[in-house]
Amino acid sequence: MRYFILSQDGRISDAVEPMGVTQIITKERMKEEYRHELEELTLQFPIRETNKCEYIDFIERPVPLASDKLKSILTTYDPHLYVKWVIVADRKRTRQEKYWLFIPPCVECLSDRSEFHKNGTSKRLVIDERKVGSQPVFTIAGIRESYILVNLAVAESVLRRGMLGIRFTRVETEAR
Template sequence: MNLDFYMLTQDHRIQGALKPLGVREHLRSKEADASKNYLHFLIEKAERVVEVDFIEKPLPLMSDRLKQLIEKFSPKLKFQPAGLMNLEKGEQYWYWLASFPKVACLSAASEFHLNGTMKRIVIDPAKAGNHPIFQLESPLEHYVVVNLMLAESMLRRDFTGLKLTSVEQDQ
């Protein structure tokens, strides 16, 4: 089995990681307008806030450092700034919402739960193409996948709060 693809997820062991509130509701609302310069959201209260480099849910958000690296591999990706605010303490943290290409690259060997969520992810490398970073095409879940070159580059840097897990792929 080749290990050419890695799932990019948030490391949930980090206590106090920034957690945005109301993201999905805002994006679904009639007010959500792609032409706005930036988004802004409140964060969940925490005693000590940790600025992680990748926030997985409710939508993938990344730090400026991670965005800069990803831009080197995917210069055509579009990003929208998102301010995460702690009104109580008067703090604001800047993140980026990326428009990852959605790629239908699941192999027939992939398995699903009865509710349609993924049970076993298997990527067909021929369908995945040469995207350094992409989102699996799935109506129910957001899975961000990176290729080996980008994964290695991420691991060489001191990012906080992200995890890379190998993804099974067809031979």
């Protein structure tokens, strides 16, 4: 199986940018044992004011946010994927858009062939297909970066729908 890093397309310079997210959605709340705290919250965030805002289908940072179209695909392939609705508000233009915070499962799938820089960041990322199993959307345990990976079927499904602001980068795999 082929896997790809799902990321925000950096070429879209006027992509919508939610503000104040990390004050509410902390790293601890992103962990499975604290997700119940997220369920109790109503999540609405203002956006950074700019002349033009492009509402892309995937906002990578500070937390992964998916449009309705992207969320629909992700949950079709992984019905157990944790999702929570979030409102992104442009007060200047009185516009609100619904996005979905999603938290993929973390999988121990790093291959021994992976290489790292001295500061601990990935130099060469290699995942072991056998350890991934049938998981269509996931993050990788044991690395500093918080990459979201999807399998080929998910990537193709997203690409067929012409979504805005999404980029895929193929990841090296090993199957023993």
